[in-house]
Structures are given as structure tokens and as C-alpha cells.
Amino acid sequence: MPDSPLIVSRFPALTASHVSRRRVLQGTGITALAALLGACSDSSDSSPDAQSTANAVSKEIDTLAVGFPASLSNLYPGKEAGIVNYYVAALVGEGLVAPDGVGVLQPALAKSWEQTSPTTYVYTLRDDAMFSDGVPVTIDDVIYSIGMAQDRKISPNIAYYWANTKSVDKTADNQVTITLKSPDVAFEWGPCAANALWVTSQEFVESNNGEIGTPSTLIYGTGPYKVTAFEPDSMVELERVDTWWGGSAPVKTVRIDFIPEEATRQLARQQGDIDMAINISLDQAQAWEDTEATSVLFAPNRSYVGIDFYVKAPPFDDIHVRRAIAYACDRKAYVEQLLDGHGEAATALTTPEQVEGVYGPEGAREALSVVLDLPYDIEAAKAELAQSKVPDGFTTKVGISNSAPQVSAAFQVLKQAVEPLGIIIEIDEMPVEQWYDTIGSKNWGLAYMDYTSTTGDPAEMSSWFLGAYGPAGYTNDEVTALMDKVMKETDPRKRADTLIEAQRVAMEDIPYIPLWWGVAATAIADEYTIEDFGSYTFVSPWTPRILTNE
Amino acid sequence: MLSQGSLLRFTLGRLLATVALLLAVSFIVFTLLQLTPGDPARNLLGPRASSPDALAEIRDQYNLNEPFFRQYLLWLGGVVQGDFGESIRSDEPVTALLANRVLLTMQLAAFAFVLTLLVAVPLGIAAAWRAGGAIDRGVTTGAIVGVGAPSYAVGLLLLYVFGVKLDVFPIYGSGDGGLERLWHLSLPAVTLAIGVGALVFKLTRTAVLAELDQDYVAFAQSRGLSRHQIRSMVLRNAMLPIVTSLGLVFAFLFGGTILVEVTFALQGIGSLLAGSVTFKDIPVVQAITLLTAAVIALTALAVDLFSFAADPRVRRRAAA
Numbered sequence: 001m002p003d004s005p006l007i008v009s010r011f012p013a014l015t016a017s018h019v020s021r022r023r024v025l026q027g028t029g030i031t032a033l034a035a036l037l038g039a040c041s042d043s044s045d046s047s048p049d050a051q052s053t054a055n056a057v058s059k060e061i062d063t064l065a066v067g068f069p070a071s072l073s074n075l076y077p078g079k080e081a082g083i084v085n086y087y088v089a090a091l092v093g094e095g096l097v098a099p100d101g102v103g104v105l106q107p108a109l110a111k112s113w114e115q116t117s118p119t120t121y122v123y124t125l126r127d128d129a130m131f132s133d134g135v136p137v138t139i140d141d142v143i144y145s146i147g148m149a150q151d152r153k154i155s156p157n158i159a160y161y162w163a164n165t166k167s168v169d170k171t172a173d174n175q176v177t178i179t180l181k182s183p184d185v186a187f188e189w190g191p192c193a194a195n196a197l198w199v200t201s202q203e204f205v206e207s208n209n210g211e212i213g214t215p216s217t218l219i220y221g222t223g224p225y226k227v228t229a230f231e232p233d234s235m236v237e238l239e240r241v242d243t244w245w246g247g248s249a250p251v252k253t254v255r256i257d258f259i260p261e262e263a264t265r266q267l268a269r270q271q272g273d274i275d276m277a278i279n280i281s282l283d284q285a286q287a288w289e290d291t292e293a294t295s296v297l298f299a300p301n302r303s304y305v306g307i308d309f310y311v312k313a314p315p316f317d318d319i320h321v322r323r324a325i326a327y328a329c330d331r332k333a334y335v336e337q338l339l340d341g342h343g344e345a346a347t348a349l350t351t352p353e354q355v356e357g358v359y360g361p362e363g364a365r366e367a368l369s370v371v372l373d374l375p376y377d378i379e380a381a382k383a384e385l386a387q388s389k390v391p392d393g394f395t396t397k398v399g400i401s402n403s404a405p406q407v408s409a410a411f412q413v414l415k416q417a418v419e420p421l422g423i424i425i426e427i428d429e430m431p432v433e434q435w436y437d438t439i440g441s442k443n444w445g446l447a448y449m450d451y452t453s454t455t456g457d458p459a460e461m462s463s464w465f466l467g468a469y470g471p472a473g474y475t476n477d478e479v480t481a482l483m484d485k486v487m488k489e490t491d492p493r494k495r496a497d498t499l500i501e502a503q504r505v506a507m508e509d510i511p512y513i514p515l516w517w518g519v520a521a522t523a524i525a526d527e528y529t530i531e532d533f534g535s536y537t538f539v540s541p542w543t544p545r546i547l548t549n550e
Numbered sequence: 551m552l553s554q555g556s557l558l559r560f561t562l563g564r565l566l567a568t569v570a571l572l573l574a575v576s577f578i579v580f581t582l583l584q585l586t587p588g589d590p591a592r593n594l595l596g597p598r599a600s601s602p603d604a605l606a607e608i609r610d611q612y613n614l615n616e617p618f619f620r621q622y623l624l625w626l627g628g629v630v631q632g633d634f635g636e637s638i639r640s641d642e643p644v645t646a647l648l649a650n651r652v653l654l655t656m657q658l659a660a661f662a663f664v665l666t667l668l669v670a671v672p673l674g675i676a677a678a679w680r681a682g683g684a685i686d687r688g689v690t691t692g693a694i695v696g697v698g699a700p701s702y703a704v705g706l707l708l709l710y711v712f713g714v715k716l717d718v719f720p721i722y723g724s725g726d727g728g729l730e731r732l733w734h735l736s737l738p739a740v741t742l743a744i745g746v747g748a749l750v751f752k753l754t755r756t757a758v759l760a761e762l763d764q765d766y767v768a769f770a771q772s773r774g775l776s777r778h779q780i781r782s783m784v785l786r787n788a789m790l791p792i793v794t795s796l797g798l799v800f801a802f803l804f805g806g807t808i809l810v811e812v813t814f815a816l817q818g819i820g821s822l823l824a825g826s827v828t829f830k831d832i833p834v835v836q837a838i839t840l841l842t843a844a845v846i847a848l849t850a851l852a853v854d855l856f857s858f859a860a861d862p863r864v865r866r867r868a869a870a
Binding site for chain 1: 586587588589592593594595596597599600601602604607608611637639640641642646647650706709710713714717720721722723724812813814815817821822828829830
């Protein structure tokens with residue numbers, strides 16, 4: 001069990017009820033939305049946040065002012081796929097499917113879908129799907145939008161997701177069939193607005209000479225809002241529309257300002273200029289909690305922080321060196337002391353939220369603990385190093401993004417822990433873009449990864465980390481064979497079991513050391529709260545989750 | 551006396567030198583960007599699975615696979631035809647990306663400049679006129695704080711006092727134009743003006759003091775000229791160093807808005823430059839540095855032309 005009550009998932013174990021929920025949702029309109037929200041709220045959790053929604057109701061809100069920490073320069077996430085791009089896109093556009101509160105895919109523009117063979121997916125368009133001006137969505141629009149998403153020039157950020165697609169065919173007036181080159185269960189997350197598809201119309205794109213998402217073209221979609229104003233890197237304003245199949249959202253106008261400086265964002269909240277600040281900096285969480293009339297909500301966000309070794313670069317080509325460092329990582333202390341408990345010591349590449357659907361919250365943690373759960377033990381680290389090619393230690397460096405203060409702090413602690421062993425770690429702080437260059441580089445034998453999965457697919461990060469271009473440069477035939485099975489296995493339980501086995505086998509060689517699974521925090525005016533605030537809240541239409549406290 | 555022809559020759563010569571300077575700046579910045587670590591294609595994809603093919607394709611799209619000199623020449627060829635290329639980060643044409651931002655930064659710099667001019671110069675004159683007096687001591691002490699205080703801290707302090715506590719100015723953003731824009735830019739402009747105003751104050755005070763020490767002042771006093779007459783003589787002579795410093799101040803303001811823009815969430819070229827440098831968004835960085843260099847060079851030219859008009863000694867030197 002995790003130490004912090006805030007980290008315990010508020011979501012009930014996914015059981016057979018989720019299968020039936022999918023059917024319920026195949027209805028339309030607000031009932032479906034209510035079902036979606038309601039189904040996720042039957043949590044028995046008793047954390048303070050969960051309790052605070054008890055007296056909250058869904059009420060008409062004229063304007064919700066939101067402060068984002070990062071800015072957008074294009075509204076189409078294919079062009080610019082920062083996490084905040086997804087938050088805006090989730091209100092304006094839709095894919096064929098969308099995740100619910102616990103990350104189970106639900107119908108969006110498709111009223112239903114079916115996997116008819118290991119490589120074939122058939123989506124049926126809902127009859128009441130309309131664009132924000134009331135024009136009905138056709139299957140041709142869907143096919144055109146998939147074409148845009150596949151195009152590496154138009155959608156450099158998401159095209160890779162469609163690389164395994166063999167064909168996209170109109171198989172009926174309201175049906176599209178997508179055929180893959182080879183089986184890949186994770187593909188289900190492809191046609192999702194939280195990942196790699198936003199349906200727009202061919203006419204709209206062509207009338208704008210192929211441009212999309214810029215201030216002059218804006219974006220045209222099927223979601224509960226339309227964009228009324230957009231100044232790149234400054235603000236975006238959304239207005240509710242009455243054309244969404246899911247009904248009318250309670251918030252009429254959403255005004256989003258991009259305020260990069262955290263202190264300024266706090267002053268803006270203190271002044272009441274913004275009602276909500278999404279993704280606040282965790283090291284400022286206390287300051288936010290101290291801000292007048294403001295509460296902070298925490299939720300796991302499927303993020304992973306861990307060490308990567310480039311296993312071909314000496315001295316990290318020596319398993320004893322890697323294991324020595326693993327023994328010197330005090331993961332529990334990092335979480336308790338550096339993160340103030342806002343996180344959870346990690347034992348695997350997959351986060352618990354990604355497999356809670358099959359194992360339940362406690363079962364997920366238990367299942368993941370078999371991957372790599374070495375205790376903090378400096379004596380054992382010393383013994384391992386003594387067996388290595390560098391028994392007296394060595395000097396190495398690590399590049400850390402200056403936007404990751406907690407990672408930097410963790411490496412400081414690690415540095416002190418291994419110094420008596422003769423291992424000198426030089427910490428080099430750098431802009432985030434330079435840090436990208438350290439990933440998978442032979443010049444940086446010791447590196448780290450801070451990764452937030454976009455999808456709910458438990459294999460998202462593993463297929464990269466344990467695949468051909470993984471940042472550790474690590475290959476193992478047994479692991480490759482297991483990951484192949486993961487790609488093809490359609491039974492969620494068997495798939496998760498195989499995935500965890502692949503990670504366990506790989507981690508015997510310690511190419512990676514999971515450190516912690518992270519949380520995201522959002523500050524919100526006391527007047528409001530967010531229902532079932534969780535890992536998937538902002539990647540599906542999220543304003544219906546904003547409740548007013550009574 | 552200087553003929554119109556030699557003034558024209560002087561101006562043309564300076565303009566040609568400016569073009570040469572801009573070429574040199576563009577080449578140096580381009581080289582420096584190549585030397586900094588990081589890969590724009592990698593930055594575009596972010597920390598996620600990326601095959602060497604996908605990276606190569608993005609590099610191809612932005613000519614990043616070409617040899618260094620060819621990359622520079624391709625860029626320069628576009629610029630000569632008025633095409634500054636497209637931002638790697640947002641895929642927008644650089645000219646469109648800069649259009650709105652340049653206006654905002656210009657407005658901010660101009661506002662701060664006017665504030666500096668209206669407050670620091672008169673205070674500098676008054677302080678010099680009564681050197682050692684209460685105004686002099688008070689403002690000089692304040693100026694030391696003004697020069698030393700980081701604009702980031704001053705900005706936050708102003709935000710807290712005038713934005714939050716007194717609630718008279720907005721906390722962030724640039725407003726929708728007109729008076730609202732002016733209102734939004736007030737605190738950022740004051741923040742900028744505090745730093746450079748302190749500098750201008752000190753320069754003005756020094757320039758006026760230096761003139762007051764000249765023999766002609768003592769001579770004028772002994773001849774019984776009125777304070778008003780003496781003051782206009784002194785100010786006219788002190789004007790040249792003051793105007794020169796003001797020219798530099800404007801150029802500095804235009805290129806030095808980064809911290810203030812970030813603090814007040816203003817989307818000018820400063821905040822864009824900061825993001826673009828770390829991203830290695832080469833076309834955007836090139837365009838902004840060129841623009842800033844051009845503003846600095848042209849301001850310097852304007853200051854020199856002003857000296858021509860204002861100071862007969864300069865005219866004589868140029869004619870000789």
C-alpha cells in the first residue's frame with residue numbers, strides 16, 4: 001500500500017460493471033454523460049478530496065477562468081502535442097473513442113466499435129454527431145481526419161501512432177474499417193482525442209489551404225465547445241455549443257490564460273482572476289494550499305520517473321555497477337521527503353493506474369512489485385560494486401532538466417549515498433530540450449526518464465523502453481518475444497500478466513531503475529471542485545466534472 | 551559647414567555598415583545555435599519513442615541534414631527574398647509569428663522609455679542642480695536600489711502591492727488593445743523603467759554636474775546671467791551625453807524585456823526568444839536577433855544624426 005492516502009486511487013476496481021457501462025454509454029445525450037460521471041463516483045474512498053465533493057452539485061457557471069502553466073502556439077495537437085494542447089483539444093474536438101475516469105475507452109464519435117480480427121477494427125459512427133455549427137459529421141470526415149493524423153508533415157507529433165496502419169476504408173455509410181499491418185492491441189487508443197485523432201472536416205481544412213489550429217483558422221470539431229478567440233502563447237477562449245451529442249456542458253465560457261511564471265499564477269488566483277490552475281508545480285503545492293480560498297487536488301497521473309542506464313557505455317555495461325546504484329536508491333525516502341508524499345515508490349515501468357482495470361488498486365501494486373523491488377541497502381551496494389570492474393568507484397555525470405527540481409533533489413541524495421563507495425556523480429542541470437538529448441545517448445551512461453503516458457495502455461512506455469529504440473540500448477530476445485505477445489494478446493488480464501513478466505525478465509538485468517510514480521496537482525477556488533479528479537480528468541470533456549460547492 | 555551631400559553619404563555609409571553588421575550577427579548566432587547541445591527534431595517529438603527514420607524525416611523537412619554552410623545559405627537566400635522561414639516548433643511562418651509580438655514589445659519598450667524620460671531625466675537635472683541636497687541624496691540612494699534590484703523581483707513586488715493588495719492593476723496578460731493595453735502594460739513598464747531609469751538618472755546627473763563644473767558657468771555667473779539663462783546653456787551642452795544614453799536605453803529596453811515578459815505573462819518577442827533558444831527553433835531565433843540588432847543599429851544611427859543636428863562640434867569634425 002502506498003504511504004499517502006492521496007495516492008490511493010479513488011476509482012473502484014474495474015469489474016464486470018465496466019463492461020456493462022460501455023453498453024449504457026452507447027445511448028446518447030446527457031444521460032450518457034451522467035452515467036459516465038456517476039459510474040466513476042461510486043468510490044468508497046474516504047480521502048479529504050473525495051469527501052469535499054459530497055455537497056457539490058453541477059450548476060450553470062457563466063465563466064470559468066483557468067490558468068495553464070505552459071502555452072499553446074497551435075490548437076491542433078497533431079502539430080503541437082504538449083499535455084495542455086490535449087486539455088484544450090478535449091473540449092473542442094473528439095476522436096472515435098474517449099477514456100472515462102478510470103481510463104477505459106468509451107464511445108465518442110463512434111457509437112460502437114468491434115475488433116473483428118487481430119488486425120481489423122470496425123467503428124460505427126453515431127447518428128447524432130455534429131460539428132459545432134450543426135453540420136452533421138460524415139464517415140468521409142472521419143477518414144479524412146485519420147489521413148491528416150497519418151501525415152507526418154501535417155501531424156508530426158502523432159503520425160507515428162498510425163505507422164502500423166495498412167488501410168482505412170469506408171465499409172458502410174456510417175462505418176470505417178481500420179486494418180493494421182500486424183496485430184497491436186494498443187492501437188485501440190489511436191483513434192482517441194486523448195491520443196492521436198481529432199475529427200474535423202475536409203471542407204474546413206481545404207478552405208483554409210490546409211492550415212489548422214492557427215489563430216486565423218482556429219479549429220473545427222465536434223466537442224462541447226468551440227474556440228472563439230485564440231492568441232498564441234497568451235489565451236484561448238471557448239464558448240459552449242448546443243450541438244454536442246453528449247448534451248450541454250454546465251460551464252458557458254471557458255477562458256484559459258497561459259501564465260508561465262508560477263508566482264504570477266498564484267497572485268492571479270489570490271486576486272480571483274483565475275478560478276483554477278491546472279498542473280501546479282508540486283514544490284509549490286504548500287504555497288498554493290496557503291493561498292486564500294483555494295484548495296489543491298492531487299491525483300496520480302500515470303507518470304513515471306526512473307533511472308536509465310545506457311547499458312553499452314562503461315562502466316554501466318557492468319550489471320554489478322547497475323545493481324549497486326539500484327541498492328543505493330532510497331525510493332521511499334524520495335517520495336516521503338522530496339515529494340512530500342505526493343507520489344508513490346515505483347517498482348515497474350507500468351503505473352498502477354494503467355493496470356488497476358484488471359487487478360484492482362491493491363492487486364495492481366502487488367502485481368507490479370515483482371518487477372524490481374530492491375531494498376535500500378548501502379552494504380549490498382558496496383558488495384555489488386566490489387564485484388564489478390570498477391571496485392574502487394568511478395566518476396560519472398547526469399543531465400537533469402531544470403524543470404524537474406524533484407529529480408535533481410533525488411540525484412543529490414543518491415550522489416551523497418554513493419560517494420562513500422567512491423562513485424562521484426556530477427549533476428548537470430540544463431534546459432528541458434537539452435535533457436532530451438541525454439536520453440538514449442552513449443555519452444550519458446547515467447540518465448533519467450520522466451514520462452507521462454498519454455494513453456491508458458499499460459504497455460505504452462514498455463513498448464518503447466523494451467523495444468528496438470529503448471533509451472537503455474538494451475535488447476534481450478526473451479523480452480522481445482514476450483513484448484510481441486503483449487502486442488497481440490487481446491485478453492486484458494493475460495496481456496497485463498505477460499507485460500509484467502516481460503518487465504520482470506528485463507529488470508533482472510537492471511537497464512532501468514523505477515524511482516517513483518508521480519501525481520499531478522490542480523489548484524481550484526473553494527467555490528468549485530472537480531468530480532473524481534484523476535489521471536484522465538482533463539483528456540476527455542472535463543468541464544462537466546466541475547461542480548459548485550453548496 | 552557640412553553639406554547635405556556629406557550628410558547623405560554619412561547616412562548611406564552607416565546603413566551599409568548596418569547591413570554588414572546584421573549579416574555578421576546572423577552568421578554568429580547561426581553558428582552559436584549549431585554549437586549548442588540539443589536537436590530540434592528531437593525537441594519536436596519530445597521524450598517519446600522515436601525511430602531514426604522519423605527523426606531523419608523531420609530533419610529533412612527543415613534542412614537540418616544539410617551541411618552547416620548550406621543551411622546558412624538556404625536561410626539567407628530566403629531572407630533576401632523576404633522569407634524568414636517557418637518556426638520548427640509551431641510550423642507558423644516566422645513573420646506571422648513575430649507580427650503581433652513585435653508590436654507588444656515595442657509598446658512595452660516605448661512606454662517604459664517615456665516613463666524613464668519623464669521621470670529620470672528631470673530628477674537627474676534637479677539632483678545635479680542641488681548636488682548634495684535632499685533630492686540628490688534621496689534619489690541617488692533610490693537609484694542604487696533601482697539599478698541593483700532584479701526586474702523579476704521588482705515585478706513580483708509591484709504585482710503584489712498594486713495588483714493584489716491595492717487591486718488597481720491587472721496581474722497578467724496584455725489586454726485587448728487601446729487603453730486596456732496601456733493599463734495592462736503599466737506595471738511591466740514601471741518594472742522596466744525602474745531599472746533603466748536609475749541608470750539614466752545617474753548619467754543625467756553626472757552629465758549636468760560635469761557641465762556645472764565648467765569655467766563658462768562660473769564666468770556666466772560672474773557676469774550676472776540669470777539662473778534661467780545659465781540653466782539653458784548647461785542643459786544644451788549636457789544634452790548630448792543624455793540623448794546618447796537615452797538612445798542606448800531604448801535599444802536596451804527593446805532587447806531586454808525577457809524577464810518582465812515572463813513575469814507578467816506578456817507574449818512579446820522576449821518570451822518567444824527565451825523559448826525558441828532552448829528549443830533551437832533556428833528560424834525564430836535568427837529573426838528575433840536580427841530584428842533586435844537592427845533596432846539597436848538604427849537607434850544608434852538616429853542618435854548620431856541627432857548629434858549632427860544638435861552639436862556644431864560634431865558637424866565640424868565630420869566636415870573636416
